[in-house]
Amino acid sequence: MKVDSNTAAVVTGGASGLGAATARALAARGAKVAIFDLQAEKGEAIAKEIGGVFCEVNVTDDGSVDAGFEKARAAHGQERILVNCAGTGNAIKTASRSKTDGSIKHFPLDAFNWIIQINLVGTFRCIAKSAAGMLTLDPMEDGERGAIVNTASVAAEDGQIGQAAYSASKGGVVGMTLPIARDLMSEGIRVNTILPGIFNTPLMNAAPQAVKDALAASVPFPKRLGNAEEYAMLAMTMIECGYFNGEDVRLDGAIRMAPR
Template sequence: MNIDNTISAVVTGGSSGLGEATARALAARGVKVAIFDLQADKGEAVAADIGGVFCEVNVTSDESVDAGFAKARAAHGQESVLVCCAGTGNAMKTASRSKEDGSIKHFSLEAFNWLIQINLVGTFRCVAKSAAGMLTLEPGEDGERGAIVMTASVAAEDGQMGQAAYSASKGGVVGMTLPIARDLMSEGIRINTILPGIFNTPLMQGAPQAVKDNLAASVPFPKRLGNAAEYANLALTMLENSYFNGEDVRLDGAIRMAPR
């Protein structure tokens, strides 16, 4: 796929972090970019800076996602690129005992479902609706109509203590990559997934420097946190290389997460 001013893209979670870096990288190549996010102030600022459009979207809502695609397509036409970076996390042991009074509690099922709805169902919702739109496009070289990149995490393969829900949500994203690629193969739409390691996103930037230094030291090489631009670079490679399909790729400096 040619990444240039002839195409449009939607980036979920595009107001900050990995999504913002990807939106900026696409826009730098001339792509017309729509940002889906709940952070309206940041999203509007990024969209203005890259000449794109911001759509306030909650990925857990059919109505909100439909409205976002309608606004994006009214501004830029049918997207041929979707990059899904919207997501969140939480941490709690499946069951645990209080050190103070010995009381026992378990992971809230409400909290578990909340995370699954955002990271897994929300991702699939955007993928399914975008792919349906891509089916209306005329096929290009190799019969290609579109390309999609999803975001999982290394926690999909080596989740730490307290990450049962997060790992399940990201493992689900990995697990649906190949079936979706097979679902869409006859329509010329590709899909791949990136599994980021420890990245220096806004969430991480709020951590104490000592914590960040320890995390960086745990990465085999290079001994640092990942940069969002490195995620964006891999996303663009997946979009451009038309033989890249149905793959789940770790981007993590060779880290394998310890139990805690």
């Protein structure tokens, strides 16, 4: 797909990290970008920087997502590109014993469901609503109507201790990529997913330097954390390469996560 000033795009989680880098990359090609996020101050700042529009969106809420797409399309027209970066995580063991008093507890199911709702259901919600909109577009010269890029994680394949919910949610994103690509193939909409490794995002920046150094040392090569711009490079390749479809691609410096 050619990305230019006639292209409208939506990036969820676009106020920071991987999403912000992708929003900037799309805007650098001339695309009109709408940022979906709950971080209003940061989102407005990125939107102003790239000449886009910010939409305060909670991906777990139907009405909020509908309102976001309505605002984005009123400003830029129907999007041909959707990049899903909105997500979160937690770290809780399935069942555990207290080291102090020996009491036993299990993973609270509401905390498990919260991760699934944001990372998996939220991603699917945005895909379904965006794809329905893309179906209204005239196909381009090669028959293509749109491109969708999702964000999973290497935890989808080698989740660590405490990552049952996170790994399940990201594994779900990986698992639904090919079926959705097949659902949309006759309409000329491509769907791909990136599985990032350990990236230097705002969340990671909050960690102590010693922790970040240890994580970087665990990466086979290059021995550093990934940069958000590298995620954006792969996202742009998935968008612009018309033969890229139905794929789940690790972007991780060849790391395979240890149990802890």
